[in-house]
Amino acid sequence: MKSLLTTIICLFSINIISSSVIIVCKKCDISNISTAIDKAKNHDTIIIKNGTYYEFDIEINKPIKIIGEQSIIDAQFKGGGFNIQSDSVYLSSLKINNIKRSYTKDIASIVAYKADHFLIENIEFNNPFFAIFIQKSQNGIIRNNIINGANNDVLNSGNGIHLWNSKNMEIENNKIINMRDGIYLEFVSAAKINNNVSEKNLRYGLHFMFSNDNKFSNNIFINNGAGVAVMFSKNIIMQSNRFENNWGASSYGLLLKEIYDAKIENNYFYQNTIGITVEGSNRINYNHNIFKQNGWATKISGGCYENIFTENDYLNNAFDLSYKGRQNDNVFVGNYWSNYVGYDLNEDGVGDVAFMPVKLFSYIVNSIPEAITLHRSLFVELINFSEKVAPIFTPKYIMDKEPKIKPMNYAVN
Amino acid sequence: MYKILRYSFYDLIRSKWCYIYFSFYLILSSVLLFLNNSLAKSIITLMNIIVILTPLIGSIFGAMYYYSSKEFAELLLAQPIKRNTVFLGQYIGLSLSLSASLVVGLAIPFIAYGMLISSEITNFISVIIIGVVLTFIFTAISYYIALSNEDKIKGIGLAILFWLLMAVIYDGFFLICLLALKEYPLENFSLFSVLLNPIDLSRILIILKLDIAALLGYTGAVFQGFFGKKIGMLIIASVLAFWIIIPIIMINIKSKKRDF
Structure with missing residues (x-):
């Protein structure tokens, strides 16, 4: 030895x-x-x-x-x-x-x-x-x-x-x-x-x-x-990344296609044509992200189930959410939406009225992209308002029941 | 004509409506700057307001001023002056005073906020120019409407209806067309329909100027491609010019008719 x-x-x-x-x-x-x-x-x-x-x-x-x-x-x-x-x-x-x-x-x-x-x-x-x-x-x-x-x-x-x-x-x-x-x-x-x-x-x-x-x-x-494309993968963790200025006809900050069990946390999406576009991705947690001044903050196409969006900040995006499909199995809870106009009577930082992130106009633009030329037009504001009061076209089931009153700024780095 | 123009201008500048209009813009832009704390955002909000409000005010004032100064116009017409100089002078005086209220009311708070040394100055200037152009267009149209209608209520009503048509109904109709034709490529159609409406044209122009165009996807790219070029700019300028010139010609023709 x-x-x-x-x-x-x-x-x-x-x-x-x-x-x-x-x-x-x-x-x-x-x-x-x-x-x-x-x-x-x-x-x-x-x-x-x-x-x-x-x-x-x-x-x-x-x-x-x-x-x-x-x-x-x-x-x-x-x-x-x-x-x-x-x-x-x-x-x-x-x-x-x-x-x-x-x-x-x-x-x-x-x-x-x-x-x-x-x-x-x-x-x-x-x-x-x-x-x-x-x-x-x-x-x-x-x-x-x-x-x-x-x-x-x-x-x-x-x-x-x-x-x-x-x-x-x-x-x-x-x-x-x-x-x-x-x-x-x-x-x-x-x-x-x-x-x-x-x-x-x-x-x-x-x-x-x-x-x-x-x-x-x-x-x-x-x-x-076209930003970042992530496809056909499991168990991905994406933390504290910055996605900025990915501009163009079909450009996006982040594309998720067939992604399962991912965590997307503390990321910062700034001025992208589309912040995140999601297709056929399940069981993803979106926490503490900031979406600022994007064209579409999140665009969810069909086949997305059990995704959870919590405590994200949606700041001044042209559209916060665009959603395709009739069913919704995704949860939006406790996010801050800069377009939210509700109130908070008991002052616990959570709005008392639910927020519906899908506007009628984003629903229209989804089916006719050219309608975007009416962006910020008075007519569009009117139909958005009347749809908000009495939803007919937009999915009623997509709502944030506990919208935050103030932005949380988790992802600022 | 110059004398009448000057007289109308000073008459309006001294009127209380002019001050109200001026102070409205003054307060509006101060509040916007105070609340937004950023020039860029204030300009975007301002654009939303200007594109809708200046045509409305132009429409109402144009008709109202014609009716309230009708007696004075009749008095002038007894003098050896050409008929159309009286009406055109009044129209230009009115448009100028409205534009002056707009420009001064907006410029004071923005300059005080430090706009002159910021990079946003070109955007601000384009918002102002669009506001002035829209004022001229809608004042001319409502002035013409008033000229062709004896009845005050009918005239003001029609002027407001015209504003409503351009600001709201047109877009609704446009959207219905898009829905009906959605199987076809619609870029050129939407480009064309935007060109026909001065309010839509101004809105798109400012959106493109403020660089949100890239957010508009493919259609945005088509628009940027068209409006970004010199020829596109030339077309826009001439379309807007037509919107001023054609009502003026109509005022001219109408005023030649000696019906009072």
Whole structure:
């Protein structure tokens, strides 16, 4: 037993001692990153000195550390950047520029395939096709990266951070600008996506499908083509995110499609054409969100059951709620509605009259979108009023029986 | 004509109705600023009020002023003056004094609130311009209605009816058309029907100016595409100009008839 222990310790120390540092620079013996990787043994460190290296499709097939000094790797549109095929790879402090475009292959600045325990940090991606493309990998960390796309149409562009069939990923503090989708997840589970900024992306700021048990918090999604799309997933937690200025013909802050058992809390929706649009999603808790100055704060299409909206603030939206379908199994309770005109005689902070968030006009606009041209017209105000007094068309069963008198401001951060 | 215009203008400026109208706007805009605490929001609320109220006031005043100054007009007509200069002078004097009350009443509180150094100044100016244009349009129409009706009650009633038609009934009719034709693409139809009604046109124009257009989905985009271009602006300006010029021409024709 003792001898075994000593051998293990010996083995480890040999391993530690044997890991060496290889320096790459323009005037060194090794002036080329690929040769450095070839010469390196497992767990060596390669330091890439400042400078510009014109290389592409660099393969990393052993566990090594590659550390740059903001050194530039320019692929000159001839291929991709790094191709990670090994576990335990560490990449940091580099600039990877000018990746080749392709219509048949998903070429990226960093590709990882079946590579576990990687760490990618402090890397700046300029003009990538895809920036980070991870497949079938686990336990990776992607943090503090900046991705600057130069894209102007959806067909020619790739995603910022693209994960496929992966587990336990952490994506933190990245900034993604002007890609197709900022962050794209497909078949990814147990990912933590925190503090990222996704801006001016052509399609979605964040897009994920078939990805269960993920958590998104403190992210900012601004000015994206169509905000954030979340589809076909279970057990999602979305907390304290900001969805702003996602404007356009059919644009929205957040799209939920076939989502089950999610929590959407403390998020801030500001000036989106549609704050949240929900289709076929069940058992979702919407708590403590703020919807401010959106066209439609929430748009619920058919097939949504057992959703609960509590303690949200609806502030100055053109329409607070638009609802399709005859049945309602969703609960609205204890929200603040800036359009509420009731009173509170016993002064407990809860209005004494129920609030009906679906206006007749929003019902009309739902079936004829062009009727929106009558927005703010006197006639519309009149029919809204008469409908409020005696509801005929709008669903009577959608109401908040305990509307708050003052906004709660939970999501202000 | 200028003399008559000036006389009408000063006559109205000194009248108590003018002061009431002026102080109404003064109080309205002060209260709005006080309650909203924000220029942008106040301007939106102001727009809602202006689009409805200025046509109404224009309609009522136009008819009332004609009837109350009818005797004076008859006196003037005994003098060697052209008939149409008398009526046109009165009309322009009236419109100018109403517009002056509107502009001054709104501008004082907003300037005191610091509007001149804020970015909202262009929006405010467009609201004011629209208010003035609507005043001119509806005063002209009601003045014409009064001119063609001897009976005071009938004239004022028709003027108010016309306002009601433009402000409320038109939109209702428009909505019914939309409902009936909802199987068809309706962007151009709605664009066209908005162009025909000065109140709707002003409302849409201000909504687009205040940048809520993007919230209006696809139709909003179509409208922005049309009104955002120079040609669209030119069309709007000419449509509004037509709404002033045509009633004036009608006043002209009507006043040439020597029936009193």
